[in-house]
Amino acid sequence: MISTIVIIGAGQAGAQAIDTLRREGFGGRLVLIGDEPELPYQRPPLSKKYLCGELAAERLLFRHRSFYDEHRIELRLGTPAVRLDAAARQVELASGEKLAYDRLLLCLGAGSRRLTCPGATLPGVRYLRALADVAPIQTGFKAGARVVIVGGGYIGLETAATCRGMGCEVTVLEMADRIMNRVVAPAVSRYFAEEHRTRGVGIICDTRVVRIEGQGRVERVVCADGSAHAADLVIVGVGAIATTELASAAGLACNDGIVVDEYCRTSDPEIYAAGDCTNHPSLRFGRRVRLESVDNAFEQAKTAALNLLGKPVPHDRVPWFWSDQFDNKLLIVGLSQDYDTQVLRGDPASRSFSVCYLKGGELLAVEAVNHSKDYMAARKLIAERAQLNPQKLADNQVSIKDSI
Amino acid sequence: MPKIVFIEPGGSRHEIDAPLGITLMEAARQHGVQGVVALCGGACACATCHVYVDPCWLPRLEPREEMEEGMLESAWQPRDNSRLSCQVHITAQLDGLQVTVPQRQGQEPGFVRE
Numbered sequence A: 001m002i003s004t005i006v007i008i009g010a011g012q013a014g015a016q017a018i019d020t021l022r023r024e025g026f027g028g029r030l031v032l033i034g035d036e037p038e039l040p041y042q043r044p045p046l047s048k049k050y051l052c053g054e055l056a057a058e059r060l061l062f063r064h065r066s067f068y069d070e071h072r073i074e075l076r077l078g079t080p081a082v083r084l085d086a087a088a089r090q091v092e093l094a095s096g097e098k099l100a101y102d103r104l105l106l107c108l109g110a111g112s113r114r115l116t117c118p119g120a121t122l123p124g125v126r127y128l129r130a131l132a133d134v135a136p137i138q139t140g141f142k143a144g145a146r147v148v149i150v151g152g153g154y155i156g157l158e159t160a161a162t163c164r165g166m167g168c169e170v171t172v173l174e175m176a177d178r179i180m181n182r183v184v185a186p187a188v189s190r191y192f193a194e195e196h197r198t199r200g201v202g203i204i205c206d207t208r209v210v211r212i213e214g215q216g217r218v219e220r221v222v223c224a225d226g227s228a229h230a231a232d233l234v235i236v237g238v239g240a241i242a243t244t245e246l247a248s249a250a251g252l253a254c255n256d257g258i259v260v261d262e263y264c265r266t267s268d269p270e271i272y273a274a275g276d277c278t279n280h281p282s283l284r285f286g287r288r289v290r291l292e293s294v295d296n297a298f299e300q301a302k303t304a305a306l307n308l309l310g311k312p313v314p315h316d317r318v319p320w321f322w323s324d325q326f327d328n329k330l331l332i333v334g335l336s337q338d339y340d341t342q343v344l345r346g347d348p349a350s351r352s353f354s355v356c357y358l359k360g361g362e363l364l365a366v367e368a369v370n371h372s373k374d375y376m377a378a379r380k381l382i383a384e385r386a387q388l389n390p391q392k393l394a395d396n397q398v399s400i401k402d403s404i
Numbered sequence B: 001m002p003k004i005v006f007i008e009p010g011g012s013r014h015e016i017d018a019p020l021g022i023t024l025m026e027a028a029r030q031h032g033v034q035g036v037v038a039l040c041g042g043a044c045a046c047a048t049c050h051v052y053v054d055p056c057w058l059p060r061l062e063p064r065e066e067m068e069e070g071m072l073e074s075a076w077q078p079r080d081n082s083r084l085s086c087q088v089h090i091t092a093q094l095d096g097l098q099v100t101v102p103q104r105q106g107q108e109p110g111f112v113r114e
Helices: A012-023 A065-070 A131-138 A154-165 A186-198 A245-249 A294-308 A372-383 B024-030 B055-060 B066-073
Strands: A004-008 A029-034 A073-077 A081-085 A090-093 A098-100 A103-106 A110-112 A125-127 A146-150 A169-173 A202-204 A209-213 A220-223 A228-230 A233-236 A240-242 A271-273 A278-282 A287-289 A320-325 A328-334 A341-345 A353-359 A362-369 B003-007 B013-017 B050-053 B082-084 B097-100
Touching (some): A004 A012, A012 A294, A065 A073, A081 A245, A103 A294, A146 A154, A146 A228, A154 A169, A154 A186, A154 A233, A271 A294, A328 A372, A353 A372, A362 A372, B003 B024, B050 B055, B066 B082
Parallel strands (some): A004 A029, A004 A103, A029 A073, A103 A271, A125 A233, A146 A169, A169 A202, B003 B097
Antiparallel strands (some): A090 A098, A110 A240, A209 A220, A220 A228, A278 A287, A320 A328, A353 A362, B050 B082, B050 B097
8 A cells, every 4th residue: 555655756756656646546645755945846957048038037936836736736845855765665855854754766867967177166167957046147248248168968968059049258178079969960060060169159179178177266278288268157967977975875776866667666676667767678779878869758757657556557658859959950850870871861961860870770869950840750651661762761862750 | 017818738828928028938837837847947948849820920020040940840839830948039019919839849759748
């Protein structure tokens, strides 16, 4: 008999789990614990429409407060869980409150990887992950303000585009030889680098930040080659690390994320986990993955909720991702690792094209730039393990699904 | 505030007051209309807020842009009156608009999204 379910983490996954649990008829006590004081909200707009002020904070919320009242959700917001006692089935909050559970769902998310070089903690060095991170960055938005962004990944580049739109002078420093090198093909990197440069964003690759200097606050970022970049504001986007401390301290198996099986079960039979914090099997790709993805958080939380109520359903999804930079939309579906063939569809100069990845003829992933048609078709084809013909695929007059 | 009527997948009628300036998707989600998943939060990146607009209201909506068009092509059972509700802004002219939420969002295999 499950009478109390406690969820730690009030992000995308936690918010979805309560919804599914109530919809599936769970009528017992349901407690949602969050580190941040806000009601569960969407994170993706933080580097985009919310950062530039186009979207008001209340439009970030998944649900109004009345939803939580109506569904009898006990909210513990702004009170992080500090200790998990798996043997006693009990969670302790920063407030001192102790909550006993029958089932626990961990939706702990991921945290920003921190810079560790000298000067990394100077005032004016910022990260962008939570709602509270945005206002201090916005106060730095003065026309002509010099913003240096460390890291040319999604967060860095989206933030660069937004800052440039706000009239700042923006430089992006990337350690690898091209931007977004871990997630997209060279052709896509080139396209986005050009888009940024055309709009006046400085993109510098092959450069490693060695220290940040300033008297009392950040003034410049110094790289290994001795170059220095004057900065009024530094925004760091160098990746994320799964939040696992609570779980590992409680003895749960962790390895780049909380280890779960396809039913979202951790190594403790009463504890489940979902979202960015998990290291889980991808059934489609046949290996363990840890994903930072809204879709994965949503789907895995839903699956976890069902399993937690004794309705066995495996988590089996093809992940997808998107990024908005200036007026460009990058849409990615699937995981491209282990591909043997890469096919370009369309001409990047037309500002709409895609890159397809195949292995033994099977479609693994598609990166679509301003090309929603290819992206949507691929979502279905990748899940179905469609076999495609690379020659036909290269002809963008032929639709992806007809490239057989 | 304009009144918008959502017909949920199960057939139940959900009438809501939608403030001007937000999108049809946001109005649906804030009021917990079933079937409007809206995973990407309005970025036109997921096609999980697909709805059918009562055809007589179509002339009062801004036409679809290319990105939305491409998204809808592979949505679940697209029709001429299909829209992504995140791309439709609530205006005074939409008072009384009726939209129907499809039985599911997304064509991919796996269990039905709700």
